[in-house]
Amino acid sequence: MKKFKKLCLLLIAALLITGAASYIAIPQITEASSISRLHVDGQYLKNSKNKKVQLKGISTHGIAWYPEYINDKCFKQLHSWGANVVRLAMYSSEYNGYCTGDAANKKALKKRIETGVKLAKKYNMYVIIDWHIMNTDGNPLTHQKEAKEFFSWASKKYKNTPNVIYEICNEPCNGTTWDDITKYAKKIIPVIRKNASKSVIIVGTPNWSQELDKAVAKPLKYKNIMYALHFYAATHGDWLRDTLQSAVSNKLPVFVTEFSICDASGNGAIDKSSANKWMKILNKNKISYCLWNLSNKAETSSIIKSSCTKTSVFKTADLTETGKWWKKQLK
Numbered sequence: 001m002k003k004f005k006k007l008c009l010l011l012i013a014a015l016l017i018t019g020a021a022s023y024i025a026i027p028q029i030t031e032a033s034s035i036s037r038l039h040v041d042g043q044y045l046k047n048s049k050n051k052k053v054q055l056k057g058i059s060t061h062g063i064a065w066y067p068e069y070i071n072d073k074c075f076k077q078l079h080s081w082g083a084n085v086v087r088l089a090m091y092s093s094e095y096n097g098y099c100t101g102d103a104a105n106k107k108a109l110k111k112r113i114e115t116g117v118k119l120a121k122k123y124n125m126y127v128i129i130d131w132h133i134m135n136t137d138g139n140p141l142t143h144q145k146e147a148k149e150f151f152s153w154a155s156k157k158y159k160n161t162p163n164v165i166y167e168i169c170n171e172p173c174n175g176t177t178w179d180d181i182t183k184y185a186k187k188i189i190p191v192i193r194k195n196a197s198k199s200v201i202i203v204g205t206p207n208w209s210q211e212l213d214k215a216v217a218k219p220l221k222y223k224n225i226m227y228a229l230h231f232y233a234a235t236h237g238d239w240l241r242d243t244l245q246s247a248v249s250n251k252l253p254v255f256v257t258e259f260s261i262c263d264a265s266g267n268g269a270i271d272k273s274s275a276n277k278w279m280k281i282l283n284k285n286k287i288s289y290c291l292w293n294l295s296n297k298a299e300t301s302s303i304i305k306s307s308c309t310k311t312s313v314f315k316t317a318d319l320t321e322t323g324k325w326w327k328k329q330l331k
């Protein structure tokens with residue numbers, strides 16, 4: 001009888017322990033598979049507990065050319081370094097862009113976006129879907145029809161995925177005005193919001209996403225909108241930092257979706273002193289940022305050395321000077 005009692009007690013204890021263990025495990029599981037929905041409040045990005053959030057991460061190079069870094073181990077490592085956002089740069093026109101390639105290319109690009117979003121979700125990171133307009137289609141109205149189709153597809157697919165942030169026009173340029181951008185935004189934002197009503201949407205600004213003052217003067221009348229500022233530290237100095245400072249004083253929500261510490265060609269020498277001045281402003285004002293770029297292309301802005309052909313599990317020696325600098329910022 002005594003033995004039976006002892007057995008029962010042991011059994012109860014075991015049940016309690018395993019029960020407690022699984023109870024303890026629950027929050028971890030939930031946390032790993034879900035991420036707080038973000039919203040914009042004043043100039044800040046905030047989480048569902050209303051706490052200010054600064055996202056820090058990296059932009060892929062064009063996903064048509066360097067898709068190989070969108071893999072499980074690579075995203076896992078980015079997260080382990082402290083990145084909490086990855087930007088998927090999909091050129092709309094250049095180099096097999098979404099609007100210039102064939103149907104198979106479109107399909108392949110969408111597949112890469114799907115993989116990128118899935119992996120970002122798996123590793124608890126936010127992910128920016130970037131419609132990367134550039135020199136050959138610097139006015140977003142050029143491919144508005146295709147952009148509508150694309151963002152309708154993406155927002156339907158990710159209507160219940162709070163990790164996803166939409167960037168609707170990387171760098172309007174070649175004389176594109178804020179009025180042009182506003183016209184375009186008024187067509188694209190409702191397409192996204194129809195499906196993903198609370199999503200954060202980032203809008204590029206004139207002159208390669210530098211003229212925040214235009215958005216300050218005439219902001220878009222939607223909730224959860226942010227405006228893009230891009231800088232390359234060796235080219236863009238005090239004058240562009242002043243533009244940012246003034247936008248911040250005017251409480252404009254700014255997201256630096258692309259920057260690097262070399263010159264605006266994505267190459268050339270690094271200017272660490274300018275880069276450090278930029279980081280000071282970004283960190284002080286909790287402005288989120290993505291470094292350009294996640295590839296091993298032989299140019300200064302790449303974070304992987306061109307001699308390194310691995311696509312994950314990078315050692316410090318595999319990183320370029322830009323890569324090492326960026327990794328340090330994340331901590």
Ligand code: IDC
Binds near residue numbers: 230232267292
């Ligand atoms: C650059 C790449 C380069 C590529 C070129 C194509 O670094 O390898 O050949 O695009 O046009 C931007 C753009 C971004 C540029 C980057 C550097 O958003 O696409 O990438 N840059 O020039 N704006 C300012 C600089």
